[in-house]
Amino acid sequence: MAILTVENVSKSFDDEEILKDISIELNKGELVSILGVSGSGKTTLFNLISGLEKPDSGSVILEDEDVTGISGKVSYMLQKDMLLPYKTVLDNVALPLIIKGEKKKIAREKAREYFTDFGLEGTESKYPSQISGGMKQRAAFLRTYLFSEKVALLDEPFSALDMLTKQTLHEWYLEVMDKIHLSTLFVTHDIDEAIMLSDRIYLITGKPGQITKEIVIEKPREKRKDFNLSEEFLRYKREIVEELNKKD
């Protein structure tokens, strides 16, 4: 069953069409990537889904509810962790609960419960400047989760990290996702990352950006250790690269 559906969404800025007729489906527990080169309108799509902007036509549906142009329904996370430097990690993470009107004390207690699951124990009373980049992303991700446990939108959340931290975080992410039954829509320009993490990949190409291909990664998510060194992986990669180059 689809938890999030984007139906025929189009968007223009100043007479320039950015996105045309985009339709996307995200099923419960799935990780779906939207892959495209820079400037293909990925982030715009993201803002439309998160409700920060309104599409010119089409709609965004979250569990039978029309949330087109309504913010505060799906959570999102960017490449920058955007943890507030003047709040402790715990207060940063608890922020979405406080925004929703929860009492500070209760919000903190609720947030604290997840620290172990997310591998963040011991960082509660630290400030973001005192923890490592990987930890910051984890904290930002927990904040995203506490904001909406249904769907997480991630906009290149790992791209600012070094290779090894990135790999660790990929594994960590898949693990956590299974634990908390999250559905994720993932925007990236990193082909390897998309194949490693996704159940399905939408390719967005051209100007205006359109979904030109949908690729299903058959390999089960839990068996993806060293997947990126296999023949199968390369086949997917070739398929994607060919499609992305076609429109140029």
Add this chain to the structure above:
Amino acid sequence: MLPSPVQVAKAFYTEFPILMEHSLVTLQEAFIGLFVGILTGFLVAVIMDRFLYMYKAIYPLIIITQTIPTVAIAPLLVLWFGYDMTPKIILVVITTFFPIAVGLLNGFKSADKDSINLLRAMGATKGQIFVHIKLPGAMPHFFSGLRISASYAVVGAVISEWLGGFSGLGVYMTRVKKAFAFDKMFAVILLISVISLLLMKLVDIIHKKCMPWDNKEQEL
């Protein structure tokens, strides 16, 4: 005409009780004025940040008030409000509120757009964005404004006392000047500098206390 440092030190020592008496009055004016200055500065900054037309309407006026020399307004204030504390406090307010209002306003305006968007995506109200992003983000700007204002406050109070009053360091200054007691004159100048420095130090201490995240950065 130019007393030696020893003479100044001597004058400082013998005049100490009287100097303290006068400082108390000046400090009182400075503190009340600074407090009111912070309140008005804060209020004006919030209003200007919240409403663009208020910003456009008020900002030029504020700039103009700062181009009028304090010494020029002080006698008028004395004429309007008399010889007691009120005109002095008003003058201190006028001089101190500006650095605070401008500092805070810059702080509000330089708030991180992505952070604001993030909170908007969370469904935050304008008030919540203000409390969680803009206000804490503006704190460093506020404190650098306050640092300037704290020293302005003392000087402002002294200047306004020159032009009439019964006690205060400024009044004392005009008296010793008329008596050609230059050693005492230098003693009081020294005292005013020391008071200003101490106030700025106090602001720094409060700054550190209020923003623990700023000085913990090196610990990692």
